[in-house]
Amino acid sequence: MNRTNRMKKSYLAIILLFSILCGCQTEKKVSEKQEYLRWVGDIEQNDQIDDLSFEVCNGDDKILQYFKLGEGPVYNGEKSKVLNTFKSNYKPISDKKENGLIRIRFIVNSKGKAGRFRVLQSGYDYQEKQFNQKIVSQLLNITKGIENWEVFYRNEVPVDYYMYLIFKIKNGQLTEILP
Amino acid sequence: MEIKGHYQFSKEYQTVLDESIEIDSTFDYAYCAKSIAYLKSGDFVTWKKLIDKAVEYNPKEHLGYRGWCRYQFFRDYKGAIRDIEKLDSLVDYDIGQSQNGIYHLNIAKGLCYKAIGEKEKAIAILEKQIKLNEEEDFVGANDYLHLGVLYLETEKFKKAVETFKKQSENNEIAENQFYLALSYISLDKPVESKFCLEKAKELYIGGRKMYDPYSNPMDKIYLENIENEIKTAYNNGYK
Numbered sequence: 001m002n003r004t005n006r007m008k009k010s011y012l013a014i015i016l017l018f019s020i021l022c023g024c025q026t027e028k029k030v031s032e033k034q035e036y037l038r039w040v041g042d043i044e045q046n047d048q049i050d051d052l053s054f055e056v057c058n059g060d061d062k063i064l065q066y067f068k069l070g071e072g073p074v075y076n077g078e079k080s081k082v083l084n085t086f087k088s089n090y091k092p093i094s095d096k097k098e099n100g101l102i103r104i105r106f107i108v109n110s111k112g113k114a115g116r117f118r119v120l121q122s123g124y125d126y127q128e129k130q131f132n133q134k135i136v137s138q139l140l141n142i143t144k145g146i147e148n149w150e151v152f153y154r155n156e157v158p159v160d161y162y163m164y165l166i167f168k169i170k171n172g173q174l175t176e177i178l179p
Numbered sequence: 180m181e182i183k184g185h186y187q188f189s190k191e192y193q194t195v196l197d198e199s200i201e202i203d204s205t206f207d208y209a210y211c212a213k214s215i216a217y218l219k220s221g222d223f224v225t226w227k228k229l230i231d232k233a234v235e236y237n238p239k240e241h242l243g244y245r246g247w248c249r250y251q252f253f254r255d256y257k258g259a260i261r262d263i264e265k266l267d268s269l270v271d272y273d274i275g276q277s278q279n280g281i282y283h284l285n286i287a288k289g290l291c292y293k294a295i296g297e298k299e300k301a302i303a304i305l306e307k308q309i310k311l312n313e314e315e316d317f318v319g320a321n322d323y324l325h326l327g328v329l330y331l332e333t334e335k336f337k338k339a340v341e342t343f344k345k346q347s348e349n350n351e352i353a354e355n356q357f358y359l360a361l362s363y364i365s366l367d368k369p370v371e372s373k374f375c376l377e378k379a380k381e382l383y384i385g386g387r388k389m390y391d392p393y394s395n396p397m398d399k400i401y402l403e404n405i406e407n408e409i410k411t412a413y414n415n416g417y418k
């Protein structure tokens with residue numbers, strides 16, 4: 001009898017602990033949701049992970065979005081060059097479980113250099129997931145290795161802008177690159 | 180405070196919409212409006228959560244839009260087909276145009292079928308919708324081009340040529356001349372093909388090419404594609 005009670009108590013303690021943990025997480029998410037930065041998707045400098053030599057030329061509050069510059073998604077040397085870069089450098093990890101979307105978002109500064117890379121991953125059901133790290137790190141490294149991005153101008157002044165690449169992965173193979 | 184005058188990405192815009200959702204958690208418009216910035220920044224996870232809420236509370240209003248966005252931003256062909264077909268099953272009126280006004284949603288659906296390999300089905304859908312568009316004198320800017328490419332890919336070369344000629348009358352772009360050139364090669368008409376490739380290059384450099392502010396449209400080509408074909412033509416002795 002005592003043993004059963006002790007077990008019951010242990011279960012209760014575990015359930016209680018679990019609820020507290022879940023509660024904290026939910027609360028955190030809600031509060032995060034309400035604390036917006038200047039714009040949705042803004043990327044703040046994080047000295048722990050970002051290249052300290054990368055500079056935003058006109059200040060964080062003046063970083064634009066690529067599609068606000070009237071040219072659409074433009075790549076230095078056209079998109080075919082980017083496609084070829086990934087085609088020749090990405091080594092597929094053959095695995096039927098590796099399916100979904102990987103977005104790498106970053107800032108292109110007024111000199112056409114990229115920095116502050118951030119990764120978002122989901123399955124084709126749009127639920128966040130983690131891909132095999134070998135897939136993600138390859139895509140990230142190839143993206144970081146692209147030396148020149150298109151320089152955009154507004155009123156003849158070169159600007160900083162947010163850009164992203166979305167990679168569609170099927171069975172570990174890279175099937176499409178967007179936008 | 181209201182959203183008018185605030186940028187879709189801004190803190191103010193998002194906050195006002197959050198407040199409206201606090202008042203009415205079934206306010207579909209607010210979820211949809213909030214989702215746009217996430218869509219355009221490529222955050223497919225947050226976008227999907229928000230747009231799903233909008234669809235949940237008002238499917239007839241948002242299914243077509245969600246389907247179109249799945250295609251335009253994420254090339255989620257199967258998801259786009261599901262949404263557009265679901266909308267079609269719910270309403271007895273015309274399901275209308277894509278958000279950017281370039282395509283009838285049925286044309287977008289047809290392009291998605293093409294992308295998943297069902298080319299004959301895609302052809303049937305495009306032929307049917309283009310016929311309706313012609314009756315309304317409202318053919319989309321790229322409709323004939325896409326249909327022509329489908330004919331080309333299924334080796335219906337003469338039909339492809341006829342369709343590209345219609346595209347020329349409707350909206351002449353580099354892609355049209357490029358694919359027309361490929362059709363002529365298959366019909367063993369190298370002189371015509373070479374002429375079209377030169378024209379394609381001229382149009383491309385002049386900015387007469389497929390364009391979308393957010394993504395690269397299906398069947399879009401690059402200067403490299405045209406130049407490679409020109410090189411091949413020269414190598415084959417068609418000067």
